[in-house]
Amino acid sequence: METNEINARLKAAQINNALGFFIMAFGVIVLFAMIYTETFIEHMTDMVAGIILISIGGGMMWRAKSNIKKLKAKKE
Amino acid sequence: MLAGIDYFIVIAYIIGMLLLGLYFKKFVNSSEDYFLGGKSLPFWAIGMSIVVSDIGALDFVGVSGQAYRYGISVGNFDWVGSVPAMLLAAFIFIPYFWRGGMYTIPEYLGRRYNQKVRTIASVTWILFFALDLGVLFWASAVLLNVLMGWPIWISIVATAGVVGLYTYFGGITAVIMTDVVQFVIMFIGGFALVFLSLYEVGGWDNMVDKIATMGPEYRNHFDIIQPQDTKSPFPWTGILFGLTFVMANAYMIGNQSIVQRCLTAKNEWHAKASMIFGSALKMFIPILVLFPGLMAVVVHPGLLDGDQALPMMIKSILPPGLVGLMFAAFFAGLMSSVDSLLNSTATLFTKDIYEPFIKKGADDKHYLRVGQITTLVLLLIGVATSPISSDFPGIYVAIQTFMSYFQGPIFAILLLGIFWKRTTEWGGLSALVIGIGFAIYLNVFKEQFFTIEDPFLYISWWSFLLGFIVNVTVSLLTKKHTEEQLQGLVFSSKILVKNKKL
Numbered sequence: 001m002e003t004n005e006i007n008a009r010l011k012a013a014q015i016n017n018a019l020g021f022f023i024m025a026f027g028v029i030v031l032f033a034m035i036y037t038e039t040f041i042e043h044m045t046d047m048v049a050g051i052i053l054i055s056i057g058g059g060m061m062w063r064a065k066s067n068i069k070k071l072k073a074k075k076e
Numbered sequence: 077m078l079a080g081i082d083y084f085i086v087i088a089y090i091i092g093m094l095l096l097g098l099y100f101k102k103f104v105n106s107s108e109d110y111f112l113g114g115k116s117l118p119f120w121a122i123g124m125s126i127v128v129s130d131i132g133a134l135d136f137v138g139v140s141g142q143a144y145r146y147g148i149s150v151g152n153f154d155w156v157g158s159v160p161a162m163l164l165a166a167f168i169f170i171p172y173f174w175r176g177g178m179y180t181i182p183e184y185l186g187r188r189y190n191q192k193v194r195t196i197a198s199v200t201w202i203l204f205f206a207l208d209l210g211v212l213f214w215a216s217a218v219l220l221n222v223l224m225g226w227p228i229w230i231s232i233v234a235t236a237g238v239v240g241l242y243t244y245f246g247g248i249t250a251v252i253m254t255d256v257v258q259f260v261i262m263f264i265g266g267f268a269l270v271f272l273s274l275y276e277v278g279g280w281d282n283m284v285d286k287i288a289t290m291g292p293e294y295r296n297h298f299d300i301i302q303p304q305d306t307k308s309p310f311p312w313t314g315i316l317f318g319l320t321f322v323m324a325n326a327y328m329i330g331n332q333s334i335v336q337r338c339l340t341a342k343n344e345w346h347a348k349a350s351m352i353f354g355s356a357l358k359m360f361i362p363i364l365v366l367f368p369g370l371m372a373v374v375v376h377p378g379l380l381d382g383d384q385a386l387p388m389m390i391k392s393i394l395p396p397g398l399v400g401l402m403f404a405a406f407f408a409g410l411m412s413s414v415d416s417l418l419n420s421t422a423t424l425f426t427k428d429i430y431e432p433f434i435k436k437g438a439d440d441k442h443y444l445r446v447g448q449i450t451t452l453v454l455l456l457i458g459v460a461t462s463p464i465s466s467d468f469p470g471i472y473v474a475i476q477t478f479m480s481y482f483q484g485p486i487f488a489i490l491l492l493g494i495f496w497k498r499t500t501e502w503g504g505l506s507a508l509v510i511g512i513g514f515a516i517y518l519n520v521f522k523e524q525f526f527t528i529e530d531p532f533l534y535i536s537w538w539s540f541l542l543g544f545i546v547n548v549t550v551s552l553l554t555k556k557h558t559e560e561q562l563q564g565l566v567f568s569s570k571i572l573v574k575n576k577k578l
Contacts, residue, residue, distance in 0.1 A: 008114075008116050008342065011114075011116060015100070015253055018096060019257060023257060025088075026261065029397070030401060043395070046397045048268075049264050049265070052264055
């Protein structure tokens with residue numbers, strides 16, 4: 001793989017990592033907000049929304065981190 | 077006013093956006109990085125960004141309000157008013173812009189017609205974008221004032237500080253990536269709102285039955301096609317001719333802030349795929365935006381201002397946490413509109429005005445610096461002009477309406493430019509000038525020509541048609557371009573396959 005291509009992929013992975021962290025952090029906050037809800041349906045809505053955000057953000061971070069690791073190894 | 081956890085979420089979102097945007101500074105080393113993200117971005121991020129830019133916070137509230145007043149016919153703007161145009165853009169126009177290495181739409185017009193057409197188109201966009209900035213700053217400040225209780229001037233400075241910093245340093249990469257976050261949050265919050273609203277009204281069938289019994293003004297609420305004599309601004313003739321044929325295409329093909337996103341794609345496949353992916357996502361927008369407006373008819377009947385429908389539904393239906401998140405997404409929608417305008421205007425000025433007229437052939441770092449300084453100057457203009465908006469309550473609608481008027485003639489010259497080899501520089505120039513003039517004339521004397529209150533769909537259609545006819549007529553009377561001059565600028569069936577030699 002060319003150095004330019006590795007750098008481009010590394011850039012994409014770093015961007016995804018940052019986005020994933022941001023989305024996951026908000027998922028945690030929404031999950032935390034569950035303690036302020038009053039009804040069962042509100043409780044469940046916050047829980048589902050929080051879990052979805054954490055899954056999307058966590059998934060992005062996990063994939064990005066594994067790509068960064070692979071690409072850095074190739075670069076060296 | 078928000079309190080507790082929701083207040084905290086909005087603050088955290090604003091600070092988070094700033095930090096995220098600033099993080100992208102490390103990817104900006106050249107003018108191509110700044111204006112086109114180094115041509116390295118993936119289709120999914122661009123597609124999400126196109127959708128978010130198209131449906132900003134003001135539109136989110138406005139479309140819900142129109143659904144509350146007029147029913148589901150407003151959904152036409154996101155279905156027939158977007159999807160066919162996005163597919164046309166993806167398969168026909170974007171490949172030419174991308175392969176040509178262009179930065180702006182006027183740049184294409186300059187190559188296809190002449191420098192005058194490029195300059196007129198560019199200056200027109202710059203003027204409207206700059207005017208829009210002040211309005212958007214004011215809208216953001218009002219939202220922060222209402223939600224957080226901050227004084228207006230502090231709200232304006234806070235918005236300008238956050239958006240300005242990340243757009244100044246991060247360029248279009250920061251603009252697109254902050255849109256991705258907003259898209260994810262808006263969709264999750266939006267679907268939660270639709271789900272809980274349906275639960276509140278007792279299901280879809282129950283809601284339809286209830287609305288049907290509310291009076292004659294709700295009789296056409298579930299008709300997606302409205303008769304020609306409707307009192308709403310969406311008669312089927314306007315939707316078909318003005319929206320589907322002209323405005324949608326002009327917006328998706330001729331709007332710098334939309335097309336510039338596709339030009340950031342890492343290759344041609346990603347550029348096309350971004351529009352196609354965006355069109356698929358667009359089909360969900362009416363569900364997120366229109367349904368809460370419809371359900372508000374049952375949950376909050378008799379609202380005097382339809383634009384209150386969505387904020388009322390969010391406050392009354394969503395649980396703590398998601399209320400803050402949805403309002404943060406609203407604010408992010410406004411920030412997204414502002415950052416798009418800043419970056420697109422900086423690109424238009426640097427590439428279409430500064431580079432050809434003020435300093436040709438300077439080194440790349442110089443143009444990067446010019447782009448950044450233009451962003452700062454625009455930011456200051458936006459902040460300084462924002463209080464004017466409070467004196468003119470209808471200014472946002474007026475600016476959007478005027479923008480729709482010159483889209484007709486611009487689309488006419490873009491369409492003929494791509495599909496008809498015979499069109500000439502004088503044809504394009506006269507079509508642009510006469511078309512815009514005619515649209516202004518129709519607007520000034522609209523009472524004499526149209527029966528509906530806001531005939532912007534009809535005006536865009538007629539100005540397009542006149543621009544088209546003028547272009548054809550003048551082109552036939554003037555000297556045509558040579559084959560060499562047209563290479564890579566007019567339609568060839570080779571564009572549909574993987575042939576890079578056009």
